[in-house]
Amino acid sequence: xxxxxxxxxxxxxxxxxxxxxxxxxxxxxxxxxxxxxxxxxxxxxxxxxxxxxxxxxxxxxxxxxxxxxxxxxxxxxxxxxxxxxxxxxxxxxxxxxxxxxxxxxxxxxxxxxxxxxxxxxxxxxxxxxxxxxxxxxxxxxxxxxxxxxx
Numbered sequence: 001x002x003x004x005x006x007x008x009x010x011x012x013x014x015x016x017x018x019x020x021x022x023x024x025x026x027x028x029x030x031x032x033x034x035x036x037x038x039x040x041x042x043x044x045x046x047x048x049x050x051x052x053x054x055x056x057x058x059x060x061x062x063x064x065x066x067x068x069x070x071x072x073x074x075x076x077x078x079x080x081x082x083x084x085x086x087x088x089x090x091x092x093x094x095x096x097x098x099x100x101x102x103x104x105x106x107x108x109x110x111x112x113x114x115x116x117x118x119x120x121x122x123x124x125x126x127x128x129x130x131x132x133x134x135x136x137x138x139x140x141x142x143x144x145x146x147x148x149x150x
Contacts, residue, residue, distance in 0.1 A: 037089055039090065039091070040069040041066075041071070041084070041091070042069070044063040047060070047063045047072040047074055047084060048063060048074065050074075050084050050091050050093060051074040051076075051084065054084070055082065055093075055095070058074070059077060060074045060075065060076055062074070062075040064123075064128045066124055066125065067124040067125070068124065070085065070086040071085040071086065073096075073109075075135070079139075080095055081095065081096045081135075081139065082094070082095055082096070083095075083096050083111055083113065085118075092118065094113050094115055094118050096111065096113070096136065097114075098139055099136050099138075099139050101113065102136050102137075104129060104130065104133040106129070107125060107126050107127070108122055109123050109125050109132060110123075111123070
């Protein structure tokens with residue numbers, strides 16, 4: 001008569017149950033810590049808050065969002081412009097100080113920052129691309145004028 005020991009079957013079922021609980025627990029923890037995923041800029045207010053996090057006191061007066069909401073340009077009352085882009089599961093921002101490295105191609109605005117780690121960003125700004133490209137062309141001249149007046 002064959003040996004029908006129930007213990008190996010129970011041991012396998014216990015291992016599978018513990019593994020499943022561990023996987024579900026790790027998934028819950030990753031969601032709770034907001035790891036991974038595909039973050040998007042929810043709206044203009046969210047972009048303003050991201051700009052204020054990047055530069056404390058940055059009081060945004062104009063915002064344009066990328067159509068996919070993975071990036072934005074934000075201007076304050078001092079004509080400083082921040083480029084915000086998705087960086088992993090968070091967002092990063094850099095101040096744009098010059099029009100060098102900015103290229104307009106229809107509704108796409110490509111911005112190459114001086115920060116090699118931040119890289120080049122292409123934003124789909126739709127009808128606002130030309131408006132923002134024109135305003136960014138003034139960046140270098142506004143800074144030179146401000147320095148000359150000091």
